[in-house]
Amino acid sequence: MKKEVSVLVGAGSIGMAIARRVGAGKITVVADYSKDKAEGAAKTLEDAGFETRTIITDLGSKESILELVKFATELGPVKHLINAAGVSPSQAPVEKILQVDLYGTSVLIEEFGKVIAEGGSGVIISSQSGHRLPALSLEENEALATAPTDKLLQLPFITAITDTLKAYQYSKRCNVLRVAGEACKWGKRSATINSISPGIIITPLANDELHGPRAEGYLNMIKGMPAGRAGTPDEVGDLAEFLMSSRGRFISGADFLIDGGCTASYWYGDLQYLKSTH
Numbered sequence: 001m002k003k004e005v006s007v008l009v010g011a012g013s014i015g016m017a018i019a020r021r022v023g024a025g026k027i028t029v030v031a032d033y034s035k036d037k038a039e040g041a042a043k044t045l046e047d048a049g050f051e052t053r054t055i056i057t058d059l060g061s062k063e064s065i066l067e068l069v070k071f072a073t074e075l076g077p078v079k080h081l082i083n084a085a086g087v088s089p090s091q092a093p094v095e096k097i098l099q100v101d102l103y104g105t106s107v108l109i110e111e112f113g114k115v116i117a118e119g120g121s122g123v124i125i126s127s128q129s130g131h132r133l134p135a136l137s138l139e140e141n142e143a144l145a146t147a148p149t150d151k152l153l154q155l156p157f158i159t160a161i162t163d164t165l166k167a168y169q170y171s172k173r174c175n176v177l178r179v180a181g182e183a184c185k186w187g188k189r190s191a192t193i194n195s196i197s198p199g200i201i202i203t204p205l206a207n208d209e210l211h212g213p214r215a216e217g218y219l220n221m222i223k224g225m226p227a228g229r230a231g232t233p234d235e236v237g238d239l240a241e242f243l244m245s246s247r248g249r250f251i252s253g254a255d256f257l258i259d260g261g262c263t264a265s266y267w268y269g270d271l272q273y274l275k276s277t278h
């Protein structure tokens with residue numbers, strides 16, 4: 001019998017924290033745009049007793065996603081999909097953010113929904129950033145949740161986006177809505193899919209920010225949060241593990257904000273000053 005497969009897209013700190021919690025006894029497919037990242041992550045997992053395969057995948061390309069689906073399904077039944085790949089507003093222009101974070105992530109959810117094993121589960125990493133957009137109209141929500149993926153980037157309210165922060169926020173809102181839309185299809189295979197919206201999580205990039213020229217603004221934001229500190233990839237990993245475990249079988253199509261109360265404070269507390277900039 002073939003071993004079950006756990007697919008990790010995006011071999012950064014958050015993705016790795018989740019992969020380590022759910023991959024034991026399975027084959028973990030590490031897919032990343034960067035060969036070095038994929039191979040480095042696979043080595044770390046292998047050195048900790050996991051069995052891995054690597055593949056270079058561009059989340060912004062449907063062709064590349066289809067290659068990943070083929071690669072993973074040939075190895076065995078795909079029990080888990082973890083998407084922790086993405087580009088942030090300071091890393092890429094508007095078109096790239098929409099291509100990877102909005103379009104590509106939607107294609108990934110749809111294509112793995114066609115092959116996910118019975119009883120399988122998916123977790124898509126969104127962001128607290130999507131929770132900073134005001135409510136969208138019913139029509140906009142429905143379009144982001146259910147429009148054919150090849151039409152998503154042509155939606156008028158998406159083509160109107162001109163700044164990277166808005167591109168990121170709409171993309172992350174789309175992840176949450178798309179998960180809800182696709183959960184209906186994943187359910188037909190007795191599989192669940194949910195999104196997690198992290199707040200500030202310390203990763204190598206965030207740690208650089210904390211010690212770089214913009215450290216003061218960052219530290220003030222962290223101090224103003226109800227939790228009074230940033231989060232760790234392991235805390236996101238713990239939540240994902242629960243959602244993907246046997247205890248999470250009644251949870252699907254949902255989004256989980258894990259941000260130390262940052263969003264609450266952004267709308268109603270000490271962090272309301274951020275509204276003019278974020």
Ligand SMILES: NC(=O)c1ccc[n+]([C@@H]2O[C@H](COP(=O)([O-])OP(=O)(O)OC[C@H]3O[C@@H](n4cnc5c(N)ncnc54)[C@H](O)[C@@H]3O)[C@@H](O)[C@H]2O)c1
Pocket residue numbers: 009010011012013014015031032033034037057058059060084085086087088100125126127128197198199200201202203205206
């Ligand atoms: N770190 C945070 O504070 C934070 C907060 C909220 C949301 N997030 C989200 O979490 C996810 C993971 O973030 P992270 O902090 O672990 O970042 P990271 O940069 O450590 O990891 C992201 C990974 O995605 C890969 N990647 C980028 N573009 C890709 C593409 N087109 N195809 C395939 N792989 C690609 C990168 O090579 C990298 O390995 C992202 O979606 C990010 O938006 C992070």
